[in-house]
Amino acid sequence: MQQIWIQKAGPPEVLKVQDGPDPIPRSGEVRIRVEAAGVNFADILGRLGIYPDAPRLPYVPGYEVSGKIDLLGQGVPDFREGDAVSALTRFGGYSNVVCVPYRQVYKRLDWMSAQDGAAIPLTYLTVYMMLVVMGSVRAGDKVLIHGAAGGVGLAALDLCRILGAETFGTASPEKHDFLLSQGLSHAIDYRNQDYERAVMNLTGGKGVHVVLDPLGGVHWPKNYRLLMPSGRLIHFGASSLATGKRRSLWSVFRGMVMLPFYTPLKLMNDNKAVIGVNLGHMWEQAEMMRPWMKQIIAWYDEALFRPKIDRTFSFAEAAAAHHYMQDRKNIGKVLLLP
Ligand SMILES: NC(=O)c1ccc[n+]([C@@H]2O[C@H](COP(=O)([O-])OP(=O)(O)OC[C@H]3O[C@@H](n4cnc5c(N)ncnc54)[C@H](OP(=O)(O)O)[C@@H]3O)[C@@H](O)[C@H]2O)c1
Missing domain, CATH: 3.90.180.10 (Medium-chain alcohol dehydrogenases, catalytic domain)
Structure with a gap:
C-alpha cells in the first residue's frame, strides 16, 4: 500500500x-x-x-x-x-x-x-445538507456562495441551478467567465471590492435568503448582515484562517476573536437563522445520508450535473x-x- x-x-x-x-x-x-x-x-x-x-x-x-x-x-x-x-x-x-x-x-x-x-461524496453531500436539508432552498431564493469556483462552490452552484435559485458567487476575477458559463447569476470580485456592498447593491439593499460561509473570521458578522428577514446563514468552514503556506497563530487568534455571539433574542428579533454544518461529524449518521446520496446520484444519472x-x-x-x-x-x- x-x-x-x-x-x-x-x-x-x-x-x-x-x-x-x-x-x-x-x-x-x-x-x-x-x-x-x-x-x-x-x-x-x-x-x-x-x-x-x-x-x-x-x-x-x-x-x-x-x-x-x-x-x-x-x-x-x-x-x-x-x-x-x-x-x-x-x-x-x-x-x-x-x-x-x-x-x-x-x-x-x-x-x-x-x-x-x-x-x-464529501463535496456534494455537504452541499446537499446545506441547501436542501438545512437551508430549505426553494426556487427563486437568492443564495450567496463564497468560493463559488472551488470544489464545494461549484457543487453549490450545480444544486442551486437544479433547485432554481438565483446565485451570487464570490471568486477571483479570472474565474468569473467560467462561473457565468455554468449559470451563476451574479459574479462578485471579492478580492477587489467589498462583497457586502456588492450584494446589497445587486439586491436593492434587501440581502439574500441564504449565505454559505466557508470563510469564518471577519466574514462571520458580514455574512449575518447580508441576510434578509427569514434568511439562513450556514457556517461550514474557516478558510480565511489559512493566510499562507505555514500556520499563522496570529491569524487564527484574530479569526477567533471575531467569533460572533448570536443570542436567541437577537435571532428572534432579526428573524434570521444561523446553521452549522460539518459533514465530518456526520459519520455516525451514515443511514441518514444514504437517501441524500441517492438523490445526488439520481441527478447525476439525469445528467443534471457533472x-x-x-x-x-x-x-x-x-x-x-x-x-x-x-x-x-x-x-x-x-x-x-x-
Ligand atoms: N463543513 C463541512 O462539512 C465542509 C465540507 C467540505 C468543505 N468545507 C469547507 O468548504 C470550503 C471549500 O472547500 P473546498 O475543498 O471546495 O476548497 P476550494 O474552494 O476548492 O479551495 C480553494 C479555493 O478557495 C478560495 N480561497 C478562499 N480563501 C482562501 C485562502 N485563504 N487560501 C486559498 N484559497 C482560498 C480560492 O478561490 P478564489 O480564488 O476564487 O477565492 C481557492 O481557489 C473550505 O472552507 C472547506 O473547509 C466544509
Missing part, C-alpha cells in the same frame, strides 16, 4: 509518500483499491496544523475516494468484490488501498467515471496539488491519482 502522510505541520512539502503493508478489512468494512482521491481544503488546514478535527500528527489525510472493492470484511451486506464504488473516508483517503465501513460506501453508476466518483474536475496530480505530486489550491488556481476539484 502507498499512502501520503502529513509528517508535521508545515508547507506542502511535509506531505510524503510512504509504503506499507496492505490493510485487512475489519468486520463491517470493505477494502477499496483506490483509483482517485479528492483533495479538500480541510486537508490543507490539517497540514497547516489548524484543523481541530484532525488526528494527532503524523496522519494520512483524505475524506473521499473512489475505486473498486477488492476484499470484504465479515458481515458486509450488499457489496461484492469488484464493485465500483465511491466512499467517504474519515481521514486516510490519500492511499492507494483503504478500508472503509460499508455504511460510508456508495455503488457507482456504470457510467460514472472513477474521477467523478471521487469528486462527489462535477468539474480541474486537475489531477500523482501521489508523488501531492505537495504540488496543495500549492495549486492554496495559490487559488483551481476551478473545481483537485484529485490525487495513485
Whole structure:
C-alpha cells in the first residue's frame, strides 16, 4: 500500500509518500483499491496544523475516494468484490488501498467515471445538507456562495441551478467567465471590492435568503448582515484562517476573536437563522445520508450535473496539488491519482 502522510505541520512539502503493508478489512468494512482521491481544503488546514478535527500528527489525510472493492470484511451486506464504488473516508483517503465501513460506501453508476466518483461524496453531500436539508432552498431564493469556483462552490452552484435559485458567487476575477458559463447569476470580485456592498447593491439593499460561509473570521458578522428577514446563514468552514503556506497563530487568534455571539433574542428579533454544518461529524449518521446520496446520484444519472474536475496530480505530486489550491488556481476539484 502507498499512502501520503502529513509528517508535521508545515508547507506542502511535509506531505510524503510512504509504503506499507496492505490493510485487512475489519468486520463491517470493505477494502477499496483506490483509483482517485479528492483533495479538500480541510486537508490543507490539517497540514497547516489548524484543523481541530484532525488526528494527532503524523496522519494520512483524505475524506473521499473512489475505486473498486477488492476484499470484504465479515458481515458486509450488499457489496461484492469488484464493485465500483465511491466512499467517504474519515481521514486516510490519500492511499492507494483503504478500508472503509460499508455504511460510508456508495455503488457507482456504470457510467460514472472513477474521477467523478471521487469528486462527489464529501463535496456534494455537504452541499446537499446545506441547501436542501438545512437551508430549505426553494426556487427563486437568492443564495450567496463564497468560493463559488472551488470544489464545494461549484457543487453549490450545480444544486442551486437544479433547485432554481438565483446565485451570487464570490471568486477571483479570472474565474468569473467560467462561473457565468455554468449559470451563476451574479459574479462578485471579492478580492477587489467589498462583497457586502456588492450584494446589497445587486439586491436593492434587501440581502439574500441564504449565505454559505466557508470563510469564518471577519466574514462571520458580514455574512449575518447580508441576510434578509427569514434568511439562513450556514457556517461550514474557516478558510480565511489559512493566510499562507505555514500556520499563522496570529491569524487564527484574530479569526477567533471575531467569533460572533448570536443570542436567541437577537435571532428572534432579526428573524434570521444561523446553521452549522460539518459533514465530518456526520459519520455516525451514515443511514441518514444514504437517501441524500441517492438523490445526488439520481441527478447525476439525469445528467443534471457533472462535477468539474480541474486537475489531477500523482501521489508523488501531492505537495504540488496543495500549492495549486492554496495559490487559488483551481476551478473545481483537485484529485490525487495513485
Ligand atoms: N463543513 C463541512 O462539512 C465542509 C465540507 C467540505 C468543505 N468545507 C469547507 O468548504 C470550503 C471549500 O472547500 P473546498 O475543498 O471546495 O476548497 P476550494 O474552494 O476548492 O479551495 C480553494 C479555493 O478557495 C478560495 N480561497 C478562499 N480563501 C482562501 C485562502 N485563504 N487560501 C486559498 N484559497 C482560498 C480560492 O478561490 P478564489 O480564488 O476564487 O477565492 C481557492 O481557489 C473550505 O472552507 C472547506 O473547509 C466544509
